[in-house]
Amino acid sequence: MTLVDHLPAALIMTPLAGAALTFVTRRRWDPALVMVTAVVITGLALALSVRVLAEGAFRYRLGGWGAPLGIDLVADGISALFVLLAAVVGLAATAYATSYFGTGDEDAYGRGLVWALWLFLWTALNALFLTGDVFNVYVCLELVGISAVALVTLGGGADALRAGARYLFASMLGAMTYLLGVALLYSATGHLDMATLGSAPTQGIAASTGLVLMVSALVLKTALVPVHFWLPTAHAAAPSPVSAVLSALVVKGSYYVILRLVLDVTYPGQLPGLDVTLGALGAASIVWGSVQALLQTRVKLLVAYSTVAQIGYLFVAIPLMRADGGIVGVAVTAAAAHAVSHGLAKAGFFLSAGSLQHRFGHDRISEMAGAARTTPVLAMACAVAGVTMMGLPPSGGFVAKWLLILTSINVGQWWWAAVMIAGGLLSAAYTFRLVAVFVAEGAGDPGDAHHPARTEWLPLLLASAAALLAFAIPQIDTLVRIGMNLGRAEVLP
Amino acid sequence: MLWLPILIPALAGALTFLLGERRTRRRNTVNLIAATAAAAATLSLAGAAFQGTAAQASLPLGPGLQLAVRGDLTGLLFACVVTLLWGVTLVYAIGYMSHDRNRARFFGFFAWCIAAANGVALARDPLSLFVFYEILSLCTYPLVVHSGTPEAIAAGRKYLLYAFGGGAALLAGTAWLVAIAGPVQFTPGGALLAAESHTFALRWVFALMAAGFCVKAALMPLHGWLPSAMVAPAPVSSLLHAVAVVKAGVFGIVRLVNDLFGPELATSLGVAQPLALAAAVTIGVASVIALRQDDLKRRLAYSTVAQLAYITLGTALCTPLAAAGALAHLAHHAVMKITMFFTVGSLGQTLHVKVLGTMGGVARRMPLTMASFSVAALALAGVPPLAGFASKWLLAGGAFESGDWWALLVYVSGGALTLGYMVPILLASVRPGAHEPAERWESDPRMLWPIIAVALASVVFGVSASAPWSPARWALAAVSPVFGGWTP
Numbered sequence: 018m019t020l021v022d023h024l025p026a027a028l029i030m031t032p033l034a035g036a037a038l039t040f041v042t043r044r045r046w047d048p049a050l051v052m053v054t055a056v057v058i059t060g061l062a063l064a065l066s067v068r069v070l071a072e073g074a075f076r077y078r079l080g081g082w083g084a085p086l087g088i089d090l091v092a093d094g095i096s097a098l099f100v101l102l103a104a105v106v107g108l109a110a111t112a113y114a115t116s117y118f119g120t121g122d123e124d125a126y127g128r129g130l131v132w133a134l135w136l137f138l139w140t141a142l143n144a145l146f147l148t149g150d151v152f153n154v155y156v157c158l159e160l161v162g163i164s165a166v167a168l169v170t171l172g173g174g175a176d177a178l179r180a181g182a183r184y185l186f187a188s189m190l191g192a193m194t195y196l197l198g199v200a201l202l203y204s205a206t207g208h209l210d211m212a213t214l215g216s217a218p219t220q221g222i223a224a225s226t227g228l229v230l231m232v233s234a235l236v237l238k239t240a241l242v243p244v245h246f247w248l249p250t251a252h253a254a255a256p257s258p259v260s261a262v263l264s265a266l267v268v269k270g271s272y273y274v275i276l277r278l279v280l281d282v283t284y285p286g287q288l289p290g291l292d293v294t295l296g297a298l299g300a301a302s303i304v305w306g307s308v309q310a311l312l313q314t315r316v317k318l319l320v321a322y323s324t325v326a327q328i329g330y331l332f333v334a335i336p337l338m339r340a341d342g343g344i345v346g347v348a349v350t351a352a353a354a355h356a357v358s359h360g361l362a363k364a365g366f367f368l369s370a371g372s373l374q375h376r377f378g379h380d381r382i383s384e385m386a387g388a389a390r391t392t393p394v395l396a397m398a399c400a401v402a403g404v405t406m407m408g409l410p411p412s413g414g415f416v417a418k419w420l421l422i423l424t425s426i427n428v429g430q431w432w433w434a435a436v437m438i439a440g441g442l443l444s445a446a447y448t449f450r451l452v453a454v455f456v457a458e459g460a461g462d463p464g465d466a467h468h469p470a471r472t473e474w475l476p477l478l479l480a481s482a483a484a485l486l487a488f489a490i491p492q493i494d495t496l497v498r499i500g501m502n503l504g505r506a507e508v509l510p
Numbered sequence: 511m512l513w514l515p516i517l518i519p520a521l522a523g524a525l526t527f528l529l530g531e532r533r534t535r536r537r538n539t540v541n542l543i544a545a546t547a548a549a550a551a552t553l554s555l556a557g558a559a560f561q562g563t564a565a566q567a568s569l570p571l572g573p574g575l576q577l578a579v580r581g582d583l584t585g586l587l588f589a590c591v592v593t594l595l596w597g598v599t600l601v602y603a604i605g606y607m608s609h610d611r612n613r614a615r616f617f618g619f620f621a622w623c624i625a626a627a628n629g630v631a632l633a634r635d636p637l638s639l640f641v642f643y644e645i646l647s648l649c650t651y652p653l654v655v656h657s658g659t660p661e662a663i664a665a666g667r668k669y670l671l672y673a674f675g676g677g678a679a680l681l682a683g684t685a686w687l688v689a690i691a692g693p694v695q696f697t698p699g700g701a702l703l704a705a706e707s708h709t710f711a712l713r714w715v716f717a718l719m720a721a722g723f724c725v726k727a728a729l730m731p732l733h734g735w736l737p738s739a740m741v742a743p744a745p746v747s748s749l750l751h752a753v754a755v756v757k758a759g760v761f762g763i764v765r766l767v768n769d770l771f772g773p774e775l776a777t778s779l780g781v782a783q784p785l786a787l788a789a790a791v792t793i794g795v796a797s798v799i800a801l802r803q804d805d806l807k808r809r810l811a812y813s814t815v816a817q818l819a820y821i822t823l824g825t826a827l828c829t830p831l832a833a834a835g836a837l838a839h840l841a842h843h844a845v846m847k848i849t850m851f852f853t854v855g856s857l858g859q860t861l862h863v864k865v866l867g868t869m870g871g872v873a874r875r876m877p878l879t880m881a882s883f884s885v886a887a888l889a890l891a892g893v894p895p896l897a898g899f900a901s902k903w904l905l906a907g908g909a910f911e912s913g914d915w916w917a918l919l920v921y922v923s924g925g926a927l928t929l930g931y932m933v934p935i936l937l938a939s940v941r942p943g944a945h946e947p948a949e950r951w952e953s954d955p956r957m958l959w960p961i962i963a964v965a966l967a968s969v970v971f972g973v974s975a976s977a978p979w980s981p982a983r984w985a986l987a988a989v990s991p992v993f994g995g996w997t998p
Contacts, residue, residue: 347574350573389612393531393614410640411577419685420572423689439678442674453663456666457655487571490570
């Protein structure tokens with residue numbers, strides 16, 4: 018075994034080791050230490066993608082035991098893609114955070130605890146993306162949830178604590194429900210490994226109930242309407258680099274598990290009505306989230322509601338993925354492309370919202386007139402991120418939306434297309450509501466202090482990457498199809 | 511090579527943003543060099559297209575999805591108009607905007623608009639066209655709201671409402687089209703032979719796509735955004751709201767009728783006739799409204815609405831001469847209307863004259879400018895031997911050819927109305943008034959010379975309409991394959 022064979026383990030161990038190190042090193046070294054860790058993780062994530070592209074999906078037996086006794090890590094195209102997304106967003110958020118948490122007084126943000134928590138969160142996310150069995154998913158979800166809640170409350174203040182408490186409640190409820198589902202599934206099948214579960218699907222009420230509970234729990238954790246109540250406040254109250262990570266990565270974590278369950282564990286028709294229900298909830302999220310975003314008076318809440326809406330597209334993709342009785346590869350690619358595109362753009366959006374909030378001293382939309390003149394890079398970052406939200410070319414969101422619209426017309430379910438087109442118009446409305454204030458005549462920000470360049474160029478860079486992602490979709494398509502469970506049925510072109 | 515007309519302005523725009531607000535000279539240099547390079551690239555592509563080699567290139571965007579461009583005569587005619595006028599407008603804009611704020615943003619988005627318009631011109635298939643069409647919608651917004659006044663913001667909101675509404679219709683139509691006919695490419699004479707049996711779906715596809723294009727083409731009743739968008743600075747009104755953006759709309763209609771459905775299918779489905787009717791009504795109503803506008807820019811805007819409808823009507827009549835006339839008018843109207851918008855911008859910037867009533871004496875204060883305006887105004891009304899006459903002659907020939915006498919009547923009365931709304935401007939300018947010759951004549955030379963240049967173009971295009979390189983000839987060559995190799 019060479020080093021590259023240990024990539025999955027290394028991707029989990031590196032952030033964990035970094036987190037541990039932050040406790041023993043001096044606090045002023047923390048930012049540098051975390052930065053180095055983030056760079057290493059990004060390198061490892063790239064290496065993982067390259068390896069999966071070159072040699073295909075592979076399983077890694079942690080400690081050499083192997084399923085069903087030991088823990089298996091699975092690296093295939095989709096997991097490599099999500100790990101890479103986490104690495105890119107994580108690296109940018111870390112670089113931004115070294116400025117964000119570096120300013121102000123020493124005691125803020127948990128006396129340096131923020132760095133350890135962030136690396137724990139990253140550890141748990143990587144583990145979630147790489148794990149191959151449904152019980153480990155539970156463990157990872159718990160770790161993600163706990164570190165995320167802690168990060169939200171770090172800023173202190175009544176708002177953050179209230180939002181954190183709500184978030185904690187949703188997170189715990191979700192985790193417990195998920196665990197109950199796993200227990201039922203295990204009692205019915207005797208398996209926890211996803212591939213094993215998928216290859217020998219079991220009929221029966223216990224297995225089905227288990228799966229329904231698991232999916233419901235994940236829907237709660239992904240904040241689909243009507244169980245989105247915890248997301249907007251939590252994502253808006255958190256410190257901005259944390260908001261970016263929560264919106265870009267954490268909600269994608271639970272969605273990733275749903276994707277896994279849909280693609281690998283359940284078979285079409287096992288849970289009649291589940292796909293359509295998820296799609297309908299997704300459609301409701303698109304409309305409700307966008308309308309709420311349109312009504313918000315604060316930038317961060319607007320961005321947070323936009324997350325609720327954008328998550329909806331990922332769920333509308335689910336009924337389309339299995340529309341022909343098998344798995345429609347195009348719809349899976351579209352969902353993955355949308356997840357990546359939204360991840361990058363939303364991280365950029367939140368980071369620039371954070372910088373705007375920092376410069377203006379508040380995040381009230383109505384008082385930000387003139388921002389396009391005094392903070393042109395930040396205004397541009399918001400607008401460019403908006404292009405992805407609207408699903409306009411040449412963003413990755415556009416390709417995703419086009420593929421989904423085309424699939425829905427192809428399979429005769431045009432109503433999904435109608436919802437997506439309407440959702441695009443609504444997101445244009447809320448984006449331009451913000452942009453119109455920026456370009457209006459006004460005083461702009463006070464502009465009295467020096468701000469590091471990375472606080473404005475990083476958001477723009479992330480947003481631009483998302484806005485130009487269309488040109489990288491062929492690569493994403495290739496990657497996603499590696500190891501995908503497409504053998505079960507005919508695949509549409 | 512084919513990407514250059516898109517890539518050069520796109521990069522120039524990005525560079526303009528990076529240079530920032532204060533490096534004025536470097537920004538101007540970058541933009542002017544880019545405009546020259548883009549013009550050279552477009553012209554050499556046109557040369558190749560005349561040799562009969564329509565090159566193409568594509569970039570994959572996902573499974574079964576490509577961004578593709580092709581250099582055919584129809585597309586390159588539009589691309590040449592946009593790119594050549596970009597250079598002229600840049601010179602004008604550098605003079606016009608010399609004391610304005612937010613110039614980096616202005617020139618950056620301006621260049622991106624050019625890139626997107628060239629993309630619309632060169633797009634090989636409906637989806638690629640949609641991609642560039644939407645980018646054009648987006649990049650125009652910051653230019654409309656440039657001044658940041660409440661009025662501008664309101665105009666911007668109205669613009670977005672129309673543009674994205676149209677974009678959604680276009681998206682729905684394109685997706686439906688691809689679902690029933692597969693990944694079709696624009697082909698002279700029509701590309702939908704295989705899908706002809708889906709008459710119900712095809713009618714809807716045509717309606718949705720035409721609605722999407724008609725928003726930018728400002729066909730009534732979808733024209734509301736254009737007069738309010740006149741709040742933008744004059745270079746924007748000149749190049750975008752007389753050439754690039756609105757022409758992207760009519761160009762879309764040309765592609766839709768000539769190269770996607772084909773004149774035959776469009777006629778047999780019965781979808782071309784309603785479009786022609788809407789265009790005819792627009793010509794009449796918009797011209798009458800133009801008569802009553804006191805604000806110069808609004809008067810020109812309604813004139814644009816009417817003149818764009820000429821192009822739509824010519825295309826929708828589905829005869830060779832009418833289609834050629836439409837395409838020629840696309841180029842001719844561009845040089846004529848840009849002259850007028852330049853002039854009105856000059857008057858506003860130099861003399862603060864914005865309405866008809868205060869124009870007295872400007873012809874003596876700015877004789878060259880007003881002479882250029884007069885040439886363009888007469889050309890627009892179709893006075894021979896100027897450019898407008900050449901295209902309207904072809905259009906009338908087309909109506910004659912198909913026996914659509916009513917269309918002929920529309921053209922003639924439209925021409926009379928054009929004189930009706932143009933002559934008052936000329937008369938007002940020679941009337942005695944406040945603007946007597948001062949110590950300084952004319953305006954900033956960077957604004958004067960572009961006006962003279964484009965006015966000359968509307969003379970030259972008309973006088974040498976039979977020269978092999980003229981837009982009229984070019985248009986005839988471009989529509990020839992649409993009608994099975996037809997020659998006049």
